[in-house]
Amino acid sequence: MARESTRVAVLGAGPGGYAAAYYAADLGMQVTLIDEEKNPGGVCLYRGCIPSKALLHVARVIDEARHAVRWGVAFAEPAVDLDTLRAYKQGVVDKLTSGVGQVGRLRRVKYLQGRGTLTGPRSLAVATSGGETELPFEHCVLATGSHPTRIPALSLDSARMLDSTSALELPDVPTSLLVVGGGYIGLELGTVYATLGSAVSVVEMTPGLLPGVDRDLVNVLQKRLEKLFSRIMLNTKVVKLAEEADGIRAGFEGEGAPKDGLFDRVLVAVGRRPNSKIPGLETTRVRVDAKGFIETDGQRRTAEPSIFAIGDVAGEPMLAHKASHEARVAIDAIAGRKAVFEPLAIPAVVFTEPEIAWCGLTETQAAERGVDVESAKFPWGALSRAITVDRPEGLTKLVLDRRSGRVLGVGIAGSGAGELIAEGVLAVEMGATAEDMRLTIHPHPTLSESLMESAEVFFGQSTHVYKPAKGLRP
Numbered sequence: 079m080a081r082e083s084t085r086v087a088v089l090g091a092g093p094g095g096y097a098a099a100y101y102a103a104d105l106g107m108q109v110t111l112i113d114e115e116k117n118p119g120g121v122c123l124y125r126g127c128i129p130s131k132a133l134l135h136v137a138r139v140i141d142e143a144r145h146a147v148r149w150g151v152a153f154a155e156p157a158v159d160l161d162t163l164r165a166y167k168q169g170v171v172d173k174l175t176s177g178v179g180q181v182g183r184l185r186r187v188k189y190l191q192g193r194g195t196l197t198g199p200r201s202l203a204v205a206t207s208g209g210e211t212e213l214p215f216e217h218c219v220l221a222t223g224s225h226p227t228r229i230p231a232l233s234l235d236s237a238r239m240l241d242s243t244s245a246l247e248l249p250d251v252p253t254s255l256l257v258v259g260g261g262y263i264g265l266e267l268g269t270v271y272a273t274l275g276s277a278v279s280v281v282e283m284t285p286g287l288l289p290g291v292d293r294d295l296v297n298v299l300q301k302r303l304e305k306l307f308s309r310i311m312l313n314t315k316v317v318k319l320a321e322e323a324d325g326i327r328a329g330f331e332g333e334g335a336p337k338d339g340l341f342d343r344v345l346v347a348v349g350r351r352p353n354s355k356i357p358g359l360e361t362t363r364v365r366v367d368a369k370g371f372i373e374t375d376g377q378r379r380t381a382e383p384s385i386f387a388i389g390d391v392a393g394e395p396m397l398a399h400k401a402s403h404e405a406r407v408a409i410d411a412i413a414g415r416k417a418v419f420e421p422l423a424i425p426a427v428v429f430t431e432p433e434i435a436w437c438g439l440t441e442t443q444a445a446e447r448g449v450d451v452e453s454a455k456f457p458w459g460a461l462s463r464a465i466t467v468d469r470p471e472g473l474t475k476l477v478l479d480r481r482s483g484r485v486l487g488v489g490i491a492g493s494g495a496g497e498l499i500a501e502g503v504l505a506v507e508m509g510a511t512a513e514d515m516r517l518t519i520h521p522h523p524t525l526s527e528s529l530m531e532s533a534e535v536f537f538g539q540s541t542h543v544y545k546p547a548k549g550l551r552p
Contacts, residue, residue, distance in 0.1 A: 081212045092122055093401050099187050136163060136270075148468060196358030196361055199362045218385045220364075224390035232258065234319045238342065240346070261288060264348075287299070291434070313333050316328050327341075328344065371392060371394075377408065424437065432469065434489070436487070437503045439451070451478060451486060454533065455535065485510050512533040
């Protein structure tokens, strides 16, 4: 058995893991990054947000081509070559993962392609194609990510069944597709398949799509999806799946739902579970909670002082950008710097069309915490840029402290919402007020103006939306 030692070992090379490894190297630390893939990237780059966004871009282009007839520009119905589309998607993945690998080599980060097993609080064993390597370390960062949730009652050994990973492989464009789960994964993948030509039906067991998300935002998206999808069944459960000669028959229970339906394929997208069953974890004092997340403190340190945990395995929200920021906190702590992970706003984006994005407090959360808030909404139907691009079905919403006008939360529904939400994140983190946003000159005509106009609505002074003035807050 080969033996190497390192100051920092990082197990898992996703957006959290490679960010931790590269930042540690930037601070002059000896680093070893361990992952089973050829290059860093993790689920996000290989089987998650990156390939899905590549496909969603294609879907948006197709949608724009069809939409253009409203402007007097008619295109022939797009002809989709699946082999070329798959190659495009894979090319995006290959370019990014190889690039991330090259950046690691420039930083002189040691990369071990293999499977890591903890052998104690300060050591790993890494099984590689060339044998096993013993790796003593001073500190270890666990960044092992997550995997699609599997429901035993909906498990069916059939090639017609898809999860969020296999759906991205685009095995075909089924005539009919049932999506089980109305969360962001189901809606994004459903959007891709529906745009490519599948008749998509979505089943969600709660009363609304995207449970937990602001209803004002969801309502904008749902109106669009009701036209794109064949059917949306809320308050409905899939109680049975059975394969037949011509497809998979699903049985439903729910108000207004059919008794059953036959589908060419079924996509189960009901969330993700943390990869906390790390081999050898029991040789340490690391604790795992009832939901399967590794418990950490504000520095992302576990109950084992030498071991940290970041990203999906360390708790919700399961978002790549959250993992990357946790990575910097953990490495700063290892370096002896003062650091704590306590963001006021972690942005979230659903990359459908229209997109929806939000950060900070929602009105519901504010009510639960006893915070007195007022919302200020600006409809995109009054936004010149939205009209010029024929995407008026949007809304920008500020959640503001009623007395001070401080920005506590921001929500945006509309084309490009994911690109706009960063201003809201900055406003929340800096303690900006509606007055600050109102007095910040935004370029015209742009979608970003909706943030300024929403602040003006708070004061009853919006140029393009009439609302009786209330006067300036004290």
